[in-house]
Each structure stands twice: as structure tokens, then as C-alpha cells.
Amino acid sequence: MHEEGKRGGAQPLSLDMLGSSTGSRAVAWSERDTMLYALGVGAGRDGSEAELGFVTENSGGCGLQAIPSFVTALVVAAERPPAMAALDAGRFLHAGQAFELPEPFPASGRGLLTNAITGLRDTGADAIVTNSATLRHDQDGRVLARLRSSIFVRGGGGFDKSPSEGVPWSLPARDPDREIVVETRPDQALLYRLSGDRHRLHSDPAFARKLGFERPILHGLCTYGIACRALVRAAADGMPSRLRGMDARFRRPVMPGDTLATQVWLDGTTAALFRVVGAQGQVVLDRGTALLAAELRP
Template identity: 40%
Template sequence: MPIDVDKATSAPPVRADASWDDRDVRLYHLALGAGARETDPAELRYVYERHAQGLRVLPTFGVVAGGTGGVGFQVFDQPGVDIDLASVLHGGQEITVHRPLPAAARGTTLTRVPAVYDKGKAAVIVQESTLLGEDGEPLITQRNHIFVRGEGGFGGDRGPSDRLPAPDREPDLLLEIPTLRQQALLYRLTGDFNPLHADPGTARAAGYDRPILHGLCTFGIAVKAVTDHLLGGDATRVTHLRTRFSGVFFPGETLRLRIWDTGDGHQLTATSADRDDAPVLTDVRVTAS
């Protein structure tokens, strides 16, 4: 079997170097659409290194810190894992923020596989990665849920159910965010060079009319919107994030966000306004101090 569960889950953490500077941060924010209102101070704080209040760093930047395309996406280098990229889907993401990310630093990532779940027709590899700062203390810890089609049915644990149904009432805030047709081409410069997001032939082979947007880009756009509209633009308030990637989103479409205030955080869904509210992100939660 391509996935040796015992070997994968018992292997020691993989250590890798990670470094970034304010240029990487600014590029990441631009790839999310920051700076569209180029004279707005609220936008310039994400993209202008000399902003009076200092350059802000969204916590989702941690997933690409170091130019890896996703901190923790070393799944193909993990012992006991031998899988085909074409069979892999990014199913979900969870981020715990231990302290705000600096605009420039040299750090280290520690990545391991704490669990592999058996979903019948697919396996789910849970990959946990902690980004350590220069002082060796954690900045963020994230968990990626990686669906591997055709690798289930090995008799393993199905894993916990972590669905988060949307509240049964009208949202407290409805936002519509237009995206650029070249959005995926911009976002891939942060390190995720999967041709599915750039090459029309690869996209057609996967069953899509054209390249799709990275799920982590869509998630970053949503987190930026919550930060701007509900947290006063203070990204340092975010303490925990989670999402499930439930459908594709095409660059150039309008992202429709429905956001609910739950008292202890914000819950939201994201859909494509151009395709009859086709689901894009579900089970999304942003917790802030």
C-alpha cells in the first residue's frame, strides 16, 4: 500500500529551514487582492513597508512563509507516504496562532503526520507543522487534511466528525469580493506551483474548463475580509482559524461571504456568486481575542 500508516505516524518530525522578509509578505498580500484601493491607508498597511503603523501580517501568511507553497506541505517527503500528486486534494486547513508573525524572520518548521484516517474510498493524511521563530518558540501550528483518492479501505479509524453547520438565520454581514482573472498566477508566486492553477491543459485533464484558484488563496481572502470588517484591521487579534475546502473557485469570479457573529468568534461560508452560490469554503471559523 502506498501509505504505510504505522511508518508515517511513528516517524520523527521533519525539520526544515524557513526564512522570509517584508517583500514576501507584501507579495502574499497582493496575491490576495490587497491594495486594490491603492490610496486607502487600510490597504496600504498590507503592501507598503513604510506604512506609519508598520506592515501588517495576516496569520495565513504562515502557510507560505519560506516560499514552500504551504508550510507543512512536505507530505511527499514523509516516511511511509508514496502517493501520486494527481490523486491528492487539499480537504481542510486549521491554524493555531501562538503569537503574531513578524514581517521578516528566519525560522524552522517541524512537520509530522499524527494520523491517517480511512474514509473508505479515500485516505486522509493529517499533517501537522509548527513554525518556530528565531528564538525557537512557536509562531503558528497548522494542520492540513490531505485527501488521497483511492487509498482508503485499509480498515483504519475513520477519524472525528468536525463539521460546523452554518447558523440557521440570516448572516450578520454579507460581502461580495471580486477577484482578478490572473489571481492564481499571482498567488502561485508565493510558492505553490501546482500546474492545476496555471496550465489550461492540466486543468482540462482534471475536469475543469480552466485553471482554478488555490484553496489557500480563497481562504486568505476570506480571513482578510473578516480582519478588515470585523477586527478593525488588527491581524494580531486572530488566534485560531479553520476551513473545509468544499468546492472550486475560478479566478475572476466574485467571492460571496456570509458571516455570522457567534459571540466567541465569527463563522462564515464562501460561495461563487457567479455560479449560483456554488460552495467554495464551508465550516469556516475565525477566533480572535
């Protein structure tokens, strides 16, 4: 986001954008990348042994494991489809993110990534663009991950005369079955940005004030990664291999140093609902669904 994205007069999007693709691009990640991402979303901060497998490869005989949401950092750092790259990025807001893993994501590897625009939704004055990405193993072609991101585009509406509605979502009428509370670090955004998203909004105080924030805000995908850690603990019984997917919407900005509570509702199936609530009770991440490899009852 930047100041230009706040002004009116932006041109609407076009249905011709559908199908715009990056083609196949090579990506690679190392164990260092995996550990740095884990530290960026707060793993290992409390000094306990529970998350050593995310931040080290040689402690107590544990092998390095990737936090499932690590795959989102690989895609965000990659090239956008041409039809998106041609737009002013100042009009964009990251509205939602989802991923699905057919198998546990490897701590290091190489793959081929394709990213394409697969959906356009006219909300009236604005629009939501859906980008879908597939990451395949570079040798045998098996799917390592499927991802979907929703991008809110200011001033992009007006191309569809019958705007579609969003998918209904609601929480059970009871208290959450699990709640994981964490305090983010004052320097959380500075640490997380080393995983690839170096937008000035998360590091430059003057730039953040220009956009109306008192100081740099936390990356939405950092909050998403913190929620992923909480889901591994609360819904996947501490086993990252059991968390095979996440889907959530971004609602409000988070400031580095804020306390976040991930609330989880279980119903004995292979899906759980969740949301993330800030220190003042404001919902910052909602419409959350977690996909599990095996059911876990309340």
C-alpha cells in the same frame, strides 16, 4: 492533481505512516514575501488606505503587517513528511487548512519548521491524512505558529475496519452578521503562485483541460487567504492582530475572476463561524471557524 490520480487501483494507506516527520527545517521570509502574498490574495486592489499595512512598509507612517494566513504559504512550500512524499501526489486533494498564532505573525523572520503526520482517517474508498506543523523562532524557540492540513488521498481507504466520522458543524439559523464581497482578478492565480505553489493546474490551460476544467483554477489557499482578509475586516474589527486562527474545509474550485462572498456569524465570544460562497450561490469554503484575541458581538 493530475490524470494518474483519477485512475483506480491505488494502494490503501497504512497506519505505519503516523508519526512520519520532516524533522526540523530552517525557513525564512522577508518583507517582500509578505507583501507579495498580500497582493496575491487581493490586498490593496481597491486603492483604499484600509490595507496599506499589508502591501507597503512606508506609507503614511504605517508599519508592514502580515496577513495572518501568510503562514500557510510558508508551510505549503516546505518539504512533506517522508511517508507523504513517497506517495503519488496526483492522488492528493487539499481538503482543509487550519492555523493558530500565539502572537501576531512577524512580517519578516527566520524559524525552524517541523511537519509530521498526526492523523489518518479511513472514509471507505479514500482516506484523509492530517499533517501538523509547528514553526518556532530560530533564536529563542518560542512558537510562532501551529498549523494543521487535511489531505484527501484518492484510493487510500481500506486500512481501518471501523472508519471514524467527521466533527459535527452547523451554522446558526439566521442571516450572517457580516458579509464581505470581493471580485477576484482574472490573473489572480498567476499572481498568487509567486508565493510558492506553482502547480500547473493553476497556470497551464492545456493541463487544466486534461483534468476536466475549462481553464486553470484558483489555488484553494488563495481563496483561504481572501477569506482571511475578510475575517480581519468583519470579525477582527480591521485589526489583523486580533485574528489568531482559522480553520476551514475546501468544497469546490474557484475560477480566477469569480466573485466571492465571505459570510460571518458572530456570537459575542472569541470564535466566529464563516463560509465562502461563489457568484452562483455555491459554497466553496465551509466549516469555517475564526479564533479572535478578543470577543466581538454582532
